[in-house]
Amino acid sequence: DAGVTQSPTHLIKTRGQQVTLRCSPKSGHDTVSWYQQALGQGPQFIFQYYEEEERQRGNFPDRFSGHQFPNYSSELNVNALLLGDSALYLCASKPTGANYGYTFGSGTRLTVV
Amino acid sequence: QQQVKQSPQSLIVQKGGISIINCAYENTAFDYFPWYQQFPGKGPALLIAIRPDVSEKKEGRFTISFNKSAKQFSLHIMDSQPGDSATYFCAASVSGGYQKVTFGTGTKLQVIP
Numbered sequence: 261d262a263g264v265t266q267s268p269t270h271l272i273k274t275r276g277q278q279v280t281l282r283c284s285p286k287s288g289h290d291t292v293s294w295y296q297q298a299l300g301q302g303p304q305f306i307f308q309y310y311e312e313e314e315r316q317r318g319n320f321p322d323r324f325s326g327h328q329f330p331n332y333s334s335e336l337n338v339n340a341l342l343l344g345d346s347a348l349y350l351c352a353s354k355p356t357g358a359n360y361g362y363t364f365g366s367g368t369r370l371t372v373v
Numbered sequence: 374q375q376q377v378k379q380s381p382q383s384l385i386v387q388k389g390g391i392s393i394i395n396c397a398y399e400n401t402a403f404d405y406f407p408w409y410q411q412f413p414g415k416g417p418a419l420l421i422a423i424r425p426d427v428s429e430k431k432e433g434r435f436t437i438s439f440n441k442s443a444k445q446f447s448l449h450i451m452d453s454q455p456g457d458s459a460t461y462f463c464a465a466s467v468s469g470g471y472q473k474v475t476f477g478t479g480t481k482l483q484v485i486p
């Protein structure tokens with residue numbers, strides 16, 4: 261049973277560019293959350309999707325946007341990249357309403373130069 | 374701002390010793406407290422979790438102690454092994470609905486032979 265799958269694993273972008281990261285949740289999971297993890301820090305919540313709608317959002321600017329598809333997969337888009345956006349971006353999934361922990365993917369390492 | 378404070382930032386323990394990581398939270402609405410283990414290049418993996426209706430939960434060598442009145446909880450790793458060397462994150466969330474997980478800042482554990 262595949263867990264959470266993220267692509268690509270690594271990415272290098274230039275400041276000002278736009279990037280799209282992709283996530284396939286674990287089988288049976290329909291809620292997807294995205295986190296940003298800066299080097300040496302804990303993951304910071306970006307937003308959460310359920311039924312193709314953004315349900316909660318963390319303290320991130322509108323440059324960060326997302327989408328969830330009918331098959332529950334999700335995308336994270338970041339526009340006008342800044343050097344400070346360099347981080348590990350983590351996708352996590354769980355069944356809706358289930359009161360247990362999220363399953364995390366291995367993340368996409370984004371480097372902005 | 375919901376916060377979870379974690380200490381120490383780093384920890385060195387000899388093989389066979391006890392590793393102790395402490396966390397404190399502010400939001401009394403939190404009712405689910407997971408611990409995640411993260412190895413380099415990987416996403417966080419759920420290790421063990423506790424709810425505030427119990428004061429202790431043990432799974433193998435890992436034990437969570439929970440003090441609801443003090444709003445504190447801790448992870449104890451008994452008989453620490455070199456394979457336990459990783460970064461550990463405490464976290465907290467409000468169960469039900471759309472669970473946004475708030476992470477601590479992490480503790481880098483090194484178990485030396």
